[in-house]
Amino acid sequence: MKPGLFKAVAAPSWQLALATMVAVQMATAFLSRIPPTIAPILAEARGWSDSVVGYLASLNTLGSILFLALGAPYLRALGSVRALQVGLMIGILGLALFLPNWTVTACIAALLIGVGYGPSSPAGNDVLHRTAPQGRRSMIFSIKQAGVPLGGVIAGLALPPLEAAYGWRIALLASAVFVLAIIASVQPMREALDQDRERGLKFGLGVILSVSNLVTPIRALTASSTLFRLTAAGACLAIGQGIWFAYLMTYAVSQLGYSLETAGALYALMQATSVVGRVFLGWLSDRLEAPRLLLRLIGLASGVTSLSLALATPEWPFPIYCIIAAVAGITVSSWNGVQLSEIARACPPALVREASSAATLVIFLGYVVAPSAFAMTLSLTSRFDLGFLACALSGVVCLILVPEE
Template structure:
């Protein structure tokens, strides 16, 4: 019966005679790494920019929120582009927008820095719906969680590159040189994935309109969220992801600034701690994906990750200048698994829980809800920091949202037949 259901599901989708799942996975990892690398540039360079331009520590939170706002705009409006251009071309276009965003960091104005973060976020927007679409069409169903998790491992891999490579370039040559190197690196990724475009985008809809009317049509604006509401299971998964995104967004946005401002580390040492968190997240995502496939309990795992994320943020709330650098790096390593390794498991469950023809729309809608956590959390953290001058209150809020995720996923809903 299971085999027949899987065959029936496969029959409802167009046959994909393009590249193998392994080629598709490598392509998606490369693009995911590049988009994540771009999104990590503002928080990584924030201390250098703040020192030169007289910005407060709170600015990094506002830049992170602008980045997420850009992604939300694409998730809400970008469905016509995904249909017309195809997933790979949409991802390439997003990387081009990211390079343009880097150029806008050069002028010494807060407004252009905000626009830079917005463009980088807009370019990041296609990564989840486009990546889910490609992998859903190519990945073996029984290995879907680990394949999605490997793809999502590209996110911390991009963070590792940003944390290890950019600070030494800033110290040696200045932050402008770091932007130039970053642009060349991303351009190389755009060129490298071009040969896979024809096969992976063969099913694109060439007759899809890209006019302003099509993009801003009410039906298009609500299509992604409407796809999520087709199933209570999808709503729960998206809500749990939003809770986990609160902790992840704040850790990613503020770890380096916290290490420099509160603990007194230099930018290079803070970058090492950030890179350690990203490195353990690479392994953590792959491990959690394998465990989810092996034991068939991804939703229970998401609940446990909420608890672990909350406890990690609780530990961060008590970190102070008395902590040694190795102890802080150890906490960053734990957070890499507990705070930032949930994405692949969650996205694979979203793809599994929705009808095959709604994978892109439901993935965009669930990611949009998740990104609300990314946009609200850093901005709220920045406001708290401005009002109180304290980091610990914001990390205690992360703790509460981690525990809320655990509560949301505590009762496992009925499984949708595949």
């Protein structure tokens, strides 16, 4: 971007740094929520089965994993803010590839949106680790992660009405314009927050695929058993979160018989309570000074919430599903900030980007494996309850894995 187009902010406060990260996190999450949000419409228009949404969700996460495994040189060379901006542009390219009436381009679209999402965790963790004051980090990391459900709220509330009024193609165009506005809005923070970038660092294909680049994040993650166990616990929580995010709308439409707009309202309700839930859990973690105990309790609560949906039937009244969705926003999808803050606290300061990348990579494996396994189970059995039972079990495993303080 042209230097004179936006006035740079010199030495931004931690509040401005946090606002920048929340805005970008919201936009990246918004892009990642588009495939599951419009999947019922695309499935009807293109003759897809309900299981396709799981494969698209897995491809989306696979794209993020590719960046997390290979993208460290880009983060160091571009700086965290610029890497986030580039990621959003890649996501917009992914939106364009949903337009052709080909399944293969839809798969590539989901993959590219995932690649664009990839920088959000390591880049955001890097900026906040450098700027956030001690004693507030769990809350600050959780506020940043609240941008994820906020993006989901916007997707769930805005896209179905736009699709109903103007068609899904116009909904995608409006989404691209929204993301472009976010890219422009964070530009003034770039120079100050990216001062530590390694100017002149080469990041060609040879560097990206080098053995050193591939093993450095893994070495950072395996530096201690605490880091590894925290990461494995996060992967268990990601199983539940990934399935709920990918399948709640499809479950509501196909299994419960609700309209797309009603399903979108349920999805938005879950995302809305997650905005509040993430901030609350971050505040509670700092207040109690026992983040790992809180993570264990979250794992148990996540399992119980998923069990309730596994036992649900279409005869249950709609308000019950609203309550379940609202509770899930806290118990299933509000753990990320507390967990990422613990990852950053447990690793050496010089390796925050690398350890965060590796930890997020492992967590994202849960997002890949879970929706795909759910899709295969659904194809073989036509039963949604089995997948939600697996979510319940993963919450219990998280309870066991989280290490002591």
